[in-house]
Amino acid sequence: MAAQQNSNTVNNTGEKIIIPKKTVWMRMKENKVAYLFLLPKLIFFTVFMLIPILWAFVISFQDRGVFDVDYVGFKHYFEAFQSPIFRAALWNTLLYTIVTVPAFIITALIIASFIYPLGQVSQAFFRSAFYLPTVTSMVIIAMVWRWMYNYRFGLFNYIIGFFGFEPVNWLGQTSTALPSLMIMAILIPPGAGIIIYLAAMNNINPSLYEAADIDGANAFQKWIRITIPLLKPTTLYLVILSTIGSFQVFTQIIMMTGGGPGYSTETLVHVIYKTAFRDFNFGLASAQSVILFFIIMGFAIVQFKSLRTEK
Amino acid sequence: MSFMKQNSVLSKVKKPIIYTLLLSFAIVSLLPLYWVFVTAFQLPSYQNEEMDRPVSYVESNPPVLYPKGIPEYISQWQKKREAERMGDYEQAEVHASLMTEVRQKTFGSFTRLFERTDIMRWLFNSLYIALLTTALIVLFDTMAGYVLAKKDFPGKWIIFWVIISTMMIPEQVTLVPTFIIIQNLNLFDNHLALIFPGLALAFGVFLMRQFLLSIPDELLEAAKIDGASEWKIFRSIVLPLAAPAMAVLGIFTFVQMWNSFLWPIIVINSTELMTLPAGLKTLQDANLADFKLLMTGATIAAVPMIIFFLIFQRYIIKGLTLGGVKE
Structure with missing residues (x-):
C-alpha cells in the first residue's frame, strides 16, 4: 500500500521520471492484478489490525475525554503498576501460567507417549476422546465447572466427601478460588497438545529406536534419550503457544468468579476488559494491554532462546 | 516402529495397564460434558405417590449420575399397566399423569429456554456469522496467499512481513x-462488527502462502500462454490445487469464530443480536443458580460443535499439526 502511494506521487510530480523509479512503477503496473488480489485482505488488515496495533500504543499515552484528547506521557503505565488490582492480576496470571503450562506440556507428552504405541484404531479413538472435551467453547466448559464446584450440590464436594473431607467453598473463598481454576485447567485434557505430539512422534525415524534396541535400551531409556530430545521443537512450539494462551485467560474468570472474591482471581485480560468497557478508561486499558503484550513477547523470547540453544 | 512395540514381552504385560490408564483418564475428561447432559435432562422438583414431599434430582446429595426421569418413567409405565390389568383404572390414571409430569419436567428447561430467551436466534446468529466470516476469510486469504507466493511485485516482502508480524x-x-x-x-451492536475484524487475521495468509509455494510455476505459465486471464487462472488452477489447505483453514476459522467470546460481549449489546457464547453469558447472569436451565443452554450450544468435530475431525487434526511439526 505504502509503496504504491509513494510511486504514485513520484509519477505525478512530473514528466521526468528517474529511471530506477520508473522501472518500479512499470513493474507495479505490470502487476496490477497482484495488487487487486491483495486488496480485499489489505483493506481489512489495515483498518482492523495494523491501525489498531499502532494506535493502541498511542492511546496508552492519552487521556481521552468526550471532546478532547490529552497526551499524558507514561501516566497510565505508572497508574497501572501502582494499582492493587492490576498488581494482583499480574501476580495471579503469572502464577496461573507457571502452574498450568508445565502441567499442560507434561500431561500432553505422557498421554501421547502412551497412545503412540497403540494400533491405528485405538490411536484414533483416544485422540478423539481427549480432543472432544476441548472443542466446545470455553464458555460451556466454564459453566459446567462452576456447577461442579458448587458448594452444596457440586460433584467435587461429593467426591471429596466420599473420601471423608469436609465440603470446600471452591470458588467462594480467596484461598481456594485461584487453585480451583488451576485444577480445572489441569484436568481439562490437553487435546491439541496430544495431537501435535503424536504427529511429531510419527515423524521420528524408527531406525533410531531399532539402533537403541540393539544396544539393549529399555522403553523408558528410549523415551528419555530419543523421544524427548527429538520432540524439543514441538515442545518449544507448545510451550510458547500455551503460555500465550494462559496469559490471556479470561473466559473462565468472567464466567466463574468475576475476578473475586476480592482480587483473588483477577487476571490481566479481565482487568483490561473491566478498565476499558466498564470504566471506559481507554488510556489506562491500552497501557495495560501494552504491558501484557511486552510480557508475552518477553516470555516467548526467553522460552525460545532457552529451549533452542539447549539442544 | 515404536518404542514399545519392539519389546513384545513387555507390551503384553503393559498393554492392559496402558489401556486402563488411558480409558480412565478419557472418562474423567469426558465427565464434565456428560454432566452437562445429565443435568440438562435431570428431573427437578418431582413427587411420586411414594414420596412425602417433592424432591429435586438436580440439586441432590449424593448427586444422581443419570437422568432420573428415565427409570421413573419406566416404573410409572409398568405400574400403570399393572393397574390396568387389575382393572383399577383410577390408579392407572394416576400413573399416567405422573408419566406426563416426568416427561414435561424433564424437558421443561428446554421449553422454558425457548420461550424466555432468544437461544435459537443466538444459534442462528453464530452459525451465519461464523459461516460468512469463514467464507470471506478463506477467499481473501487464498487470493492474498496466492500472489504472495507466486507473483513478484514491488512491496511484496514488506506486505508479507508486516502481515506475518501481527500473528x-x-x-x-x-x-x-x-x-x-x-x-x-x-x-456498534451490528453483526458487521463481528465479521470485519475477523477478516484482518494474519494466520490464513501465512498458511495459504506456505501451501501455494509448492504449486509448480510451469502450470501457471502454461495457462498464461494459453491466454487465460489472471482471474481464470486463479479460479481454474489455483483454487482446485489449494482446496486441501482451504478446507483446513476454513474449518479452523469456523471453530474460532463460533467460539469467539471476548469481542462479541464488547460490541454486541442487544440480546437478539448475540452469538451463542455471549448469549450463554447473559443466560447465566440472569439465572445464576438454575443449573438445569444453564446446562440446557450449554447442551444446545455444545451439540452442534460436537457433531461438527465428529464430521471434520480429520481436517481439525491436520490444522492443529500444521504449525507444530516440521516435515
Missing part, C-alpha cells in the same frame, strides 16, 4: 482501538 500479537492489544473504529464506523 503473535494478542487480541487484547487491539481491543480498544478496534472498538473506537467500530464506533466511528457506526457499527
